[in-house]
Amino acid sequence: xxxxxxxxxxxxxxxxxxxQTGAFEEVVARYGARVLNTCLGMLPQRAxxxxxxxxxxxxxxxxxxxxxGDAKLSTxxxxxxxxxxxxxxxxxxxxxxxxxxxxxxxxxSNVPTHDLPDFEHPGVLAERREQASILLQAVAQxxxxxxxxxxxxxxxxxxxxxxxxxxxxxxxxxxxLLFRAKASLRQRLGAYYxxxxxx
Numbered sequence: 001x002x003x004x005x006x007x008x009x010x011x012x013x014x015x016x017x018x019x020q021t022g023a024f025e026e027v028v029a030r031y032g033a034r035v036l037n038t039c040l041g042m043l044p045q046r047a048x049x050x051x052x053x054x055x056x057x058x059x060x061x062x063x064x065x066x067x068x069g070d071a072k073l074s075t076x077x078x079x080x081x082x083x084x085x086x087x088x089x090x091x092x093x094x095x096x097x098x099x100x101x102x103x104x105x106x107x108x109s110n111v112p113t114h115d116l117p118d119f120e121h122p123g124v125l126a127e128r129r130e131q132a133s134i135l136l137q138a139v140a141q142x143x144x145x146x147x148x149x150x151x152x153x154x155x156x157x158x159x160x161x162x163x164x165x166x167x168x169x170x171x172x173x174x175x176x177l178l179f180r181a182k183a184s185l186r187q188r189l190g191a192y193y194x195x196x197x198x199x
Contacts (some may be wrong), residue, residue, distance in 0.1 A: 009073040014062050028057055031074065035081045041151035044136050052088050056081045071165045073143040078158070078166040082148045089144075138188045139181075146181040149174050170187065 007015065007026070015023040035056050039049035066075055084184050139147055148167060152158045160178075164171045 013067065013069060024061055027060065031077050035077060036083045037169060038078065038151060038156055039085055041136065041155040042147060043088060045131060048088060052084050056084050059084070077164055078152065086144050091132045099140055128134070135189065138185055142181055142184060146177050149177040150181040153178055
């Protein structure tokens with residue numbers, strides 16, 4: 001018997017652990033778009049976001065036995081998504097540093113360079129994508145935890161309590177991260193931030 005779509009997350013975890021037919025497919029159906037949105041918020045290149053989304057669900061599948069159920073399934077999936085995005089960013093930074101040094105010494109490099117991303121987020125209207133791209137370029141310059149908290153709060157609409165669980169922080173720490181992120185973005189973007197982002 002396949003897993004019904006209306007199954008609760010708790011019962012879905014049980015179905016996953018006993019490898020019930022269709023259980024993992026239901027997880028992907030339930031959280032695939034949300035994970036992609038989160039990845040697009042942290043990795044505006046759509047191809048990168050799609051690759052990382054696939055990696056997220058590979059890890060979800062591989063780590064099911066390690067999921068203890070002390071957090072919501074959605075929170076656990078978001079935690080994996082954020083960590084995978086941060087790993088990807090670090091990888092890209094290493095690529096860019098390598099490309100920079102090889103260019104100094106005249107060594108040919110096939111490492112791609114990235115300027116403004118080809119931004120395409122399903123939650124952003126087409127006419128505002130250029131503005132959103134500018135904003136997310138600035139978000140990408142924030143420290144990792146600020147960037148993750150900002151993305152989960154503003155793009156995914158998660159409450160502070162769930163962000164805290166996803167990032168393994170206290171609610172107060174999340175509030176502090178969001179405050180510092182907003183202050184930094186206001187300084188970087190000035191009038192643009194005030195016009196396009198609300199608290």
